[in-house]
Amino acid sequence: MSQSRLITVSSGKGGAGKTFVSILFCRELARLGKRVALIDVDLGTPNVHIKLRQKPSKSLDSVLQQQCSLSSALVEIPADQWQPAVAPGGKFYFLKGVSGASEFLGGDLDTQDKFLLDFQGLMAQLADEVDLIVLDTGAGVEFNVVPFCMMAEDLLVVVCDDESSRSDAWELMAIVQGLKDPPQSWVIANQVKDEKMGKTISNYLVKLLKKYCRSTTALPEYLGWIPDSGESSSSAKEQSRAIDLMDTETDASRAIHQLATLLLKHHAEDVGDGYHDRVQSILNR
Numbered sequence: 376m377s378q379s380r381l382i383t384v385s386s387g388k389g390g391a392g393k394t395f396v397s398i399l400f401c402r403e404l405a406r407l408g409k410r411v412a413l414i415d416v417d418l419g420t421p422n423v424h425i426k427l428r429q430k431p432s433k434s435l436d437s438v439l440q441q442q443c444s445l446s447s448a449l450v451e452i453p454a455d456q457w458q459p460a461v462a463p464g465g466k467f468y469f470l471k472g473v474s475g476a477s478e479f480l481g482g483d484l485d486t487q488d489k490f491l492l493d494f495q496g497l498m499a500q501l502a503d504e505v506d507l508i509v510l511d512t513g514a515g516v517e518f519n520v521v522p523f524c525m526m527a528e529d530l531l532v533v534v535c536d537d538e539s540s541r542s543d544a545w546e547l548m549a550i551v552q553g554l555k556d557p558p559q560s561w562v563i564a565n566q567v568k569d570e571k572m573g574k575t576i577s578n579y580l581v582k583l584l585k586k587y588c589r590s591t592t593a594l595p596e597y598l599g600w601i602p603d604s605g606e607s608s609s610s611a612k613e614q615s616r617a618i619d620l621m622d623t624e625t626d627a628s629r630a631i632h633q634l635a636t637l638l639l640k641h642h643a644e645d646v647g648d649g650y651h652d653r654v655q656s657i658l659n660r
């Protein structure tokens with residue numbers, strides 16, 4: 376049985392910073408000595424490879440279609456591109472996503488189950504190689520996103536300080552909260568100016584969940600806040616700009632380092648039930 380831990384990054388809303396957080400979170404986990412694999416499961420417009428300035432020929436799709444092995448499709452980002460390490464032993468791998476792949480999880484239940492089973496097999500292979508698997512989802516709260524949230528042990532919900540981001544994050548958390556065995560959800564307030572604003576956003580969401588959701592178990596917890604590192608822009612050109620992994624000293628990088636440290640501390644105190652069981656419970660729905 377796998378000892379690796381599955382973390383999904385989602386937000387409901389598009390453009391809230393899922394990919395930014397996923398990449399920098401993985402870098403910080405690697406710097407902290409963890410072997411981490413980032414899987415781009417944005418089935419609409421995957422862009423982790425663009426943000427990492429990588430052009431792998433193989434993707435999640437190639438592996439699922441059995442055109443190549445997982446190990447040949449995984450790309451390792453060399454340590455000299457994300458150092459300085461804080462602890463030894465870290466590794467940073469990623470698997471390119473596949474665009475226009477919503478049919479994997481659309482369609483009938485059999486197609487969905489096949490996708491989830493194949494995906495589970497892939498995760499099981501990865502479990503021997505890494506300590507943590509991070510899934511960067513697309514936007515939305517539909518079939519192309521929710522299964523990846525359901526199978527996670529930790530769900531990082533990225534939310535910004537605007538009405539549509541809050542309401543989309545709330546909708547995602549309400550769906551997840553209604554599950555038989557929900558993951559632990561963590562609120563990450565992104566592009567906010569201070570801790571006070573981060574906590575206000577998180578408290579607001581938790582209060583709404585308590586009010587409208589029957590289940591009060593596994594309520595989301597506040598993980599922390601990330602300031603704007605000054606690079607965000609709504610222009611398409613800026614949005615496709617690569618992330619500089621060497622820049623570990625921006626305010627956003629330092630904040631994400633804190634969040635990664637906090638999550639690892641939580642993991643050390645809590646033995647998860649494993650995503651294999653979680654995928655199984657989705658299949659037994």
Ligand SMILES: Nc1ncnc2c1ncn2[C@@H]1O[C@H](COP(=O)(O)OP(=O)(O)OP(=O)(O)O)[C@@H](O)[C@H]1O
Nearest residue numbers: 389390391392393394395514602603604606607614
């Ligand atoms: N804290 C931050 N500081 C600076 N720039 C940020 C921050 N968070 C996000 N950004 C920038 O905002 C833009 C949108 O972020 P990102 O692509 O990560 O969002 P997303 O939620 O993954 O979007 P999508 O729903 O399209 O997948 C990007 O240009 C990203 O670099």
Ligand SMILES: [Mg+2]
Nearest residue numbers: 393394417512
């Ligand atoms: Mg994204």
